[in-house]
Amino acid sequence: MTREELEQIANTERQSQASTAQKLNVCVAAGCLSCQSQTVKEVLEKGVARRGLGERCAVKGVGCMGLCSEGALVSVDQNILYKRVLPADATDMLDALEAGRPPVERLVCPTNTPFFQRQKKIVLENSGVIDPERIEEYIAACGYTALVEALTELTPAEVIEQVTRSGLRGRGGAGYPTGLKWSTVAKAVGTQKFVICNADEGDPGAFMDRSVLESDPHRVLEGMLIAAYAVGASEGYIYVRAEYPLAIKRLKIAIRQAEKLGLLGSNICGTRFNFRVDLRLGAGAFVCGEETALIASIEGKRGAPRPRPPYPAMEGLLGEPTLINNVETFANIPPILRNGGEWFAAIGTEKSKGTKVFALAGRVQNTGLVEVPMGITLREMVFQIGGGVPDGKNFKAVQTGGPSGGCLPAECLDMPVDYESLARAGSIMGSGGMIIMDETSCMVDVAKYFMDFCMTESCGKCVPCRVGTYQMHRLLETITQLQAAPKDLALLEELCDLVKHTSLCGLGQSAPNPVLSTLRYFAEEYKAHIERNQCVAGVCGQEVHV
Amino acid sequence: MTASANVKTFQINGRDYSARAEETILEVARQNGIFIPRLCELEGLSTVGACRLCLVEVKGSNRLLASCVTRVEEGMEVTTNSERLERYRRGIVELLFTERNHVCSVCVSNGHCELQFLSQKLDITHIHYPYRFPKAEVDASHGRFVIDHNRCILCNRCVRVCDEIEGAHTWDVMGRGIDARVITDLNQPWGTSDTCTSCGKCVHVCPTGALFEKGRSVAEMEKRRNFLPYLQLMRGDQNG
Amino acid sequence: MAKKRMATVWLDGCSGCHMSFLDIDERLLTLAEIADLVYSPLVDAKVFPENVDVTLVEGAVSSEEDLHKIQMVRERTTVLVSLGDCAVTANVPGMRNPFSTKAVYERAYRENVTLNPGVPNEGVPRLLPQARPIHEFVTVDVFVPGCPPSADTIFYVVSELLAGRTPQVGSHTRFGA
Numbered sequence: 001m002t003r004e005e006l007e008q009i010a011n012t013e014r015q016s017q018a019s020t021a022q023k024l025n026v027c028v029a030a031g032c033l034s035c036q037s038q039t040v041k042e043v044l045e046k047g048v049a050r051r052g053l054g055e056r057c058a059v060k061g062v063g064c065m066g067l068c069s070e071g072a073l074v075s076v077d078q079n080i081l082y083k084r085v086l087p088a089d090a091t092d093m094l095d096a097l098e099a100g101r102p103p104v105e106r107l108v109c110p111t112n113t114p115f116f117q118r119q120k121k122i123v124l125e126n127s128g129v130i131d132p133e134r135i136e137e138y139i140a141a142c143g144y145t146a147l148v149e150a151l152t153e154l155t156p157a158e159v160i161e162q163v164t165r166s167g168l169r170g171r172g173g174a175g176y177p178t179g180l181k182w183s184t185v186a187k188a189v190g191t192q193k194f195v196i197c198n199a200d201e202g203d204p205g206a207f208m209d210r211s212v213l214e215s216d217p218h219r220v221l222e223g224m225l226i227a228a229y230a231v232g233a234s235e236g237y238i239y240v241r242a243e244y245p246l247a248i249k250r251l252k253i254a255i256r257q258a259e260k261l262g263l264l265g266s267n268i269c270g271t272r273f274n275f276r277v278d279l280r281l282g283a284g285a286f287v288c289g290e291e292t293a294l295i296a297s298i299e300g301k302r303g304a305p306r307p308r309p310p311y312p313a314m315e316g317l318l319g320e321p322t323l324i325n326n327v328e329t330f331a332n333i334p335p336i337l338r339n340g341g342e343w344f345a346a347i348g349t350e351k352s353k354g355t356k357v358f359a360l361a362g363r364v365q366n367t368g369l370v371e372v373p374m375g376i377t378l379r380e381m382v383f384q385i386g387g388g389v390p391d392g393k394n395f396k397a398v399q400t401g402g403p404s405g406g407c408l409p410a411e412c413l414d415m416p417v418d419y420e421s422l423a424r425a426g427s428i429m430g431s432g433g434m435i436i437m438d439e440t441s442c443m444v445d446v447a448k449y450f451m452d453f454c455m456t457e458s459c460g461k462c463v464p465c466r467v468g469t470y471q472m473h474r475l476l477e478t479i480t481q482l483q484a485a486p487k488d489l490a491l492l493e494e495l496c497d498l499v500k501h502t503s504l505c506g507l508g509q510s511a512p513n514p515v516l517s518t519l520r521y522f523a524e525e526y527k528a529h530i531e532r533n534q535c536v537a538g539v540c541g542q543e544v545h546v
Numbered sequence: 547m548t549a550s551a552n553v554k555t556f557q558i559n560g561r562d563y564s565a566r567a568e569e570t571i572l573e574v575a576r577q578n579g580i581f582i583p584r585l586c587e588l589e590g591l592s593t594v595g596a597c598r599l600c601l602v603e604v605k606g607s608n609r610l611l612a613s614c615v616t617r618v619e620e621g622m623e624v625t626t627n628s629e630r631l632e633r634y635r636r637g638i639v640e641l642l643f644t645e646r647n648h649v650c651s652v653c654v655s656n657g658h659c660e661l662q663f664l665s666q667k668l669d670i671t672h673i674h675y676p677y678r679f680p681k682a683e684v685d686a687s688h689g690r691f692v693i694d695h696n697r698c699i700l701c702n703r704c705v706r707v708c709d710e711i712e713g714a715h716t717w718d719v720m721g722r723g724i725d726a727r728v729i730t731d732l733n734q735p736w737g738t739s740d741t742c743t744s745c746g747k748c749v750h751v752c753p754t755g756a757l758f759e760k761g762r763s764v765a766e767m768e769k770r771r772n773f774l775p776y777l778q779l780m781r782g783d784q785n786g
Numbered sequence: 787m788a789k790k791r792m793a794t795v796w797l798d799g800c801s802g803c804h805m806s807f808l809d810i811d812e813r814l815l816t817l818a819e820i821a822d823l824v825y826s827p828l829v830d831a832k833v834f835p836e837n838v839d840v841t842l843v844e845g846a847v848s849s850e851e852d853l854h855k856i857q858m859v860r861e862r863t864t865v866l867v868s869l870g871d872c873a874v875t876a877n878v879p880g881m882r883n884p885f886s887t888k889a890v891y892e893r894a895y896r897e898n899v900t901l902n903p904g905v906p907n908e909g910v911p912r913l914l915p916q917a918r919p920i921h922e923f924v925t926v927d928v929f930v931p932g933c934p935p936s937a938d939t940i941f942y943v944v945s946e947l948l949a950g951r952t953p954q955v956g957s958h959t960r961f962g963a
């Protein structure tokens with residue numbers, strides 16, 4: 001594959017797309033699929049065929065459009081968005097289209113709202129636009145040009161230079177500088193090197209990575225290929241959880257297509273660069289998202305973390321230098337190479353560059369997937385993009401970072417969303433889960449929920465996490481049953497400190513965060529439970545009889 | 547590499563020491579009579595860093611490091627004892643006592659148990675976290691040995707010795723978190739294991755009374771470990 | 787100086803700790819010079835008195851009666867000592883804890899009985915769901931593990947406490963000692 005050949009594929013595809021005047025894009029990512037979008041697509045296709053509109057109108061399946069709570073979503077020519085479309089609505093939609101009438105009013109979803117306008121799409125630029133199962137569409141959207149350019153015009157060091165300059169930091173949770181990680185692996189000595197894409201995505205409620213893989217799998221492959229070239233790896237793995245069958249299917253299709261075009265395999269683009277990618281399916285253990293556990297799992301061992309150092313960059317898969325990055329991290333790479341590191345570094349804040357994809361959930365008007373520039377305030381996230389708290393209720397807290405993160409109160413709303421600010425406030429960026437809570441949530445109960453998650457997902461290898469999460473959960477249970485004494489709170493705080501500072505891996509080290517942050521901002525609620533047997537939110541204490 | 551480049555000089559508790567680059571802080575401390583508590587580490591087995599008792603402070607690192615898996619480095623300044631470390635170590639040992647059912651007074655290992663020893667060494671006179679009192683099994687199906695899960699602390703030594711020294715890999719771990727437990731073969735009674743060679747190594751590396759020989763009564767189970775360095779040496783020779 | 791007031795209490799334990807206390811032998815006389823034993827299974831008093839300086843408690847809290855007793859003892863004692871593993875860890879009495887009280891009753895009063903099997907419903911205090919260490923119910927000032935703690939340990943602890951000092955228990959005894 002040369003640059004010219006790539007250009008040719010892109011042009012052919014663009015021409016064929018241009019030949020149909022109207023485009024009906026039906027979201028066929030998991031969210032909308034669960035709202036019958038596949039049937040919607042088929043009915044639309046049949047309708048178009050029956051009405052003989054095939055010449056001027058093309059129906060295609062695309063990836064996620066973001067507003068998952070309003071599925072099934074269908075867009076017409078990228079400017080009209082239909083929401084909550086059912087198969088029965090196809091007739092009305094096609095009638096309007098055929099007659100050139102204004103769109104069907106009851107289905108129209110306004111797109112001039114902050115939910116759409118405040119977003120900035122880099123990772124998701126193709127999501128909801130291209131058919132994820134056709135490599136030609138990815139190529140027509142400038143896909144693989146970054147790879148070809150890197151292979152033919154840049155040295156590995158120059159590639160890393162661009163990534164370093166971009167300021168990109170790992171999107172898997174910890175925010176480690178990607179360029180630095182790449183250069184460490186590049187310098188490490190080994191008989192062989194590996195690149196691993198972490199698509200385990202275990203945070204409850206998070207689905208950013210799944211969406212990227214379902215909507216634009218080639219972007220991740222291209223990112224991995226560029227990384228492999230930069231660090232000198234010839235083999236790669238995508239570790240994806242088995243609960244993501246659609247992502248797996250599309251990845252498999254993408255890999256086959258890329259191989260067929262010579263973009264994966266041996267002598268890629270006629271150079272001496274070889275790269276093979278295999279999928280490995282995770283069985284759904286949260287801890288297997290931790291890099292050393294993930295590597296153990298790929299090696300066929302029990303998925304338990306091991307102490308670092310040595311870091312995977314030095315001794316990873318099979319003891320060889322291994323680059324491991326998150327899906328979204330890789331997805332950022334092609335645009336960075338296409339537009340240059342400086343372009344990326346111009347977006348975001350001083351230390352947190354670019355955009356971040358969030359899965360917005362909980363008590364807000366609009367839930368779904370959004371991509372926003374780093375540095376946007378929590379207030380904008382909740383009240384503009386999220387559309388505020390529904391049913392006239394009051395905002396209480398926003399939870400970021402999932403089970404490793406924390407709950408931030410209204411005082412923090414004007415804080416910018418970046419790695420440092422969130423950490424300073426006692427939470428973390430995490431992988432991008434964002435759950436909004438109103439006054440009907442009890443913060444102790446929320447802390448207990450996350451502790452329950454950590455306790456169940458602890459691998460059981462190290463003592464503080466294995467037994468400490470159990471003990472903390474028990475104490476939280478006692479508090480939410482309104483049966484705790486003041487000394488229980490002291491024990492809880494003591495255990496938080498112990499588990500945070502002595503656990504082996506990030507799971508245990510961050511398991512106390514939801515408790516610590518709620519203790520920090522909602523201490524009054526704990527006190528009310530313990531001293532006055534009272535739960536202001538009215539959640540705790542009631543015996544639930546099933 | 548020259549011999550001298552391979553030697554690191556560093557400080558433990560303010561005193562100078564030197565050691566080979568591949569040695570861990572715990573090994574060096576042991577050689578020099580500095581006590582660091584440990585339960586998962588055992589000379590002759592690979593290290594897993596699981597019990598977290600050997601945590602030490604290293605100047606310049608904001609995290610505590612498990613000394614059993616941390617190699618010495620030039621200029622390192624290690625503290626093996628501080629009020630904070632003591633507190634954490636006590637907390638960890640106490641958590642272990644709450645996890646299963648340790649009834650030292652009627653235990654085969656009473657007086658010879660590493661967990662019990664540490665409780666006294668760390669001046670633990672009671673457990674201030676609530677006990678769990680779980681239901682745990684005892685498997686006495688093997689002809690010569692018994693595993694009593696009530697006393698297992700999941701140090702993983704049995705798993706490692708069986709795999710790394712005996713080469714049988716009879717033992718493994720199943721389950722997650724608080725439900726994790728050691729199993730023989732595919733979680734079948736030990737007595738029906740096809741892989742167990744009845745060598746007894748697991749019994750003797752076990753730090754507690756979880757693994758013991760049949761016929762031993764209270765306080766009668768003393769563990770013999772001298773085979774470990776010996777076997778290690780033999781292996782080393784064979785491997786050239 | 788006024789004599790100190792001392793007591794011993796027996797909850798769910800085997801009386802071994804009390805035996806070990808008696809094993810102090812002639813040193814009991816030394817203790818008697820500085821303290822009166824105002825309540826104990828070893829003496830006649832029927833009611834636990836007020837204003838006790840030091841109380842040694844043997845045994846876990848296993849029944850409603852134990853719970854009631856320990857709360858009263860706590861109220862009336864200045865220095866409360868958990869004496870022995872049963873008091874400190876629940877030890878052997880705690881071995882029933884993984885089972886339901888129903889199963890325990892069945893085992894004790896039916897399965898292992900040949901004469902008049904049947905669970906008594908009077909005269910025997912009701913079991914709590916689990917036998918648990920004293921400090922999970924009331925504040926304990928000094929812990930003396932051991933099954934039983936040796937006479938020397940007990941003598942050391944008691945003399946220190948009666949002299950108004952804090953004993954260094956850890957170097958004298960341990961769980962299961």
Ligand SMILES: Cc1cc2nc3c(=O)[nH]c(=O)nc-3n(C[C@H](O)[C@H](O)[C@H](O)COP(=O)(O)O)c2cc1C
Nearest residue numbers: 170171172198201202289290291325326329506507
């Ligand atoms: C308990 C635990 C779970 C994790 N789960 C994930 C995950 O699902 N996906 C992910 O990309 N990183 C996860 N991580 C972070 C990885 O260990 C690793 O830091 C990351 O994959 C590195 O990629 P990045 O530098 O691109 O962020 C997890 C870490 C921990 C401690």
Ligand code: SF4
Nearest residue numbers: 459461462465505508
């Ligand atoms: S912190 Fe938890 S998940 Fe991590 S190694 Fe320890 S037990 Fe396993």
Ligand code: SF4
Nearest residue numbers: 648650653659754755
């Ligand atoms: S294993 Fe050790 S700590 Fe546990 S009961 Fe036996 S002697 Fe006590």
Ligand code: SF4
Nearest residue numbers: 698699701702704752
């Ligand atoms: S049986 Fe013994 S050696 Fe094996 S994990 Fe348990 S405590 Fe460790």
Ligand code: FES
Nearest residue numbers: 584595597598614
């Ligand atoms: S001895 Fe180091 S962690 Fe157990």
